[in-house]
Amino acid sequence: MQSELSVIVLAAGKGTRMKSQLPKVLQPLAGRPLLAHSLASVAALKPSKTVVVVGHGVEQVTKALAGSTVTFALQSPQNGTGHAAAVGLAPITDDGITLLVTGDTPLIRSETLAALVALVNERTFALLTCNMKDATGYGRIVRNAAGDVLKIVEHKDALAANDATTLAVNEINSGIMAAPTAWLRGALAQLTPHNAQGELYLTDVIAMASVDGLTVATAQPANESEIAGVNDKAQLAALEREVQRGEAEKLLQSGVTLADPARIDVRGTLICGIDVFIDVGCVFSGVVTLCDNVSIGPNCVLKDATIGHNTTVHAMSHLEGCTVGEGALIGPFARLRLGAQLGDEVHIGNFVEVKNSTLARGAKANHLAYLGDATVGERVNYGAGSITANYDGANKHRTVIEDDVHVGSNCVLIAPVTIGTGGTVGGGSTITKDAPAGALSVARGKQVSIPNWKRPAKKTS
Ligand code: UD1
Numbered sequence: 001m002q003s004e005l006s007v008i009v010l011a012a013g014k015g016t017r018m019k020s021q022l023p024k025v026l027q028p029l030a031g032r033p034l035l036a037h038s039l040a041s042v043a044a045l046k047p048s049k050t051v052v053v054v055g056h057g058v059e060q061v062t063k064a065l066a067g068s069t070v071t072f073a074l075q076s077p078q079n080g081t082g083h084a085a086a087v088g089l090a091p092i093t094d095d096g097i098t099l100l101v102t103g104d105t106p107l108i109r110s111e112t113l114a115a116l117v118a119l120v121n122e123r124t125f126a127l128l129t130c131n132m133k134d135a136t137g138y139g140r141i142v143r144n145a146a147g148d149v150l151k152i153v154e155h156k157d158a159l160a161a162n163d164a165t166t167l168a169v170n171e172i173n174s175g176i177m178a179a180p181t182a183w184l185r186g187a188l189a190q191l192t193p194h195n196a197q198g199e200l201y202l203t204d205v206i207a208m209a210s211v212d213g214l215t216v217a218t219a220q221p222a223n224e225s226e227i228a229g230v231n232d233k234a235q236l237a238a239l240e241r242e243v244q245r246g247e248a249e250k251l252l253q254s255g256v257t258l259a260d261p262a263r264i265d266v267r268g269t270l271i272c273g274i275d276v277f278i279d280v281g282c283v284f285s286g287v288v289t290l291c292d293n294v295s296i297g298p299n300c301v302l303k304d305a306t307i308g309h310n311t312t313v314h315a316m317s318h319l320e321g322c323t324v325g326e327g328a329l330i331g332p333f334a335r336l337r338l339g340a341q342l343g344d345e346v347h348i349g350n351f352v353e354v355k356n357s358t359l360a361r362g363a364k365a366n367h368l369a370y371l372g373d374a375t376v377g378e379r380v381n382y383g384a385g386s387i388t389a390n391y392d393g394a395n396k397h398r399t400v401i402e403d404d405v406h407v408g409s410n411c412v413l414i415a416p417v418t419i420g421t422g423g424t425v426g427g428g429s430t431i432t433k434d435a436p437a438g439a440l441s442v443a444r445g446k447q448v449s450i451p452n453w454k455r456p457a458k459k460t461s
């Protein structure tokens, strides 16, 4: 049936079983809302219209999808999946096919959806089913002796009716189906809420199709997780592991060494060169690029970061919105914040924080320091406990530390200030004025020693 494809994504439900303020379809899976996953698969089919049925948490859901090309349809109150489908159908015209996708089946692949849609014609309804090891909670597919689909019975209704035969069926309804639009509209108009949940069930249209003499064709996904519905935090966690196993597998296939494929989390895009090593417990989000021979120590968190060839990031480092050059050493316990741009062979040691600063080749800040809004030259050595005082309470100011400067320990560089090329700042200095190139600048109280000093003695009463 060569005709227009429209898609309805059901996303209005509260997701009561999540026990959360966040609407179910916005619960994050691998760093993106559940709904974003299904919408990405749907978009690959290039439908002429995609309607997202929203209701519970409508403001949050529409905000999360701001900028996308979908049409929203408001379902209020949320009176079941059948009601939601009817609401979603309102802005869709009668010619063509409508594909219905639930917003809580994030791992559905576009190939599976395309195969399902291809089954539909004027007299054929297509339903995606799956034989589940554990069918608990899902609607069961009831077939006659000839194998034709007769109806779907919801788990709760089978329980309420004490229907052991239906409960024993392990072929389940994925919630994903496709139908000729005109027929679907008529069927949805006839739904009634005579069931355990007092709602309009989308699943009841299957029985109508069979009564109307439509063929109910079924297709199955390549694997079970594609149609796994996420209704509670346990299912969400199980699916997260599934996604992460897939991410780890892809990394291993591409030659990345993972200390343990079960202990890595990719919540965005991780691009790796050759001979990259990633230790346990690392979390990657946004877009992270690790060039050849990069080594990431245990428990590092990287977001939107690019790490150059042969650089090592030691344990417990937190890097966000930064670039690091080649052959650099970062951490352990380093923090690189937004706008940290580190050149080749830069060393950043433990408890050093760098924000919105450029460090040129070979600059080192090895212990307990802060560089904010600073321009740091080549080979600069920045001592332990030193900080740039970049904020006057209202505005940020820059510190310029030129090539080959040595800043001693525990210095405060009060910005705006420049330390000239080759200058040395004595430990414990508070620098408020520009320090000339090549000079030793010291700005601290002079040491006084009082000989034979008697400490006060305790009073005896
Ligand atoms: C549904 C199916 C069940 C199937 C399962 C697959 C029905 C009656 N049951 O059950 O046969 O095995 O999915 O995962 O269809 N929604 C709305 N408006 C509403 C109610 C729900 O938009 O009024 C949306 C939800 O946001 C969700 C989807 O529809 O994305 C499915 O709803 P949910 O409550 O999760 O249905 P299940 O009980 O999982």
Ligand code: MG
Residues within 6 Å of the ligand: 104, 229, 230, 231
């Ligand atoms: Mg569900």
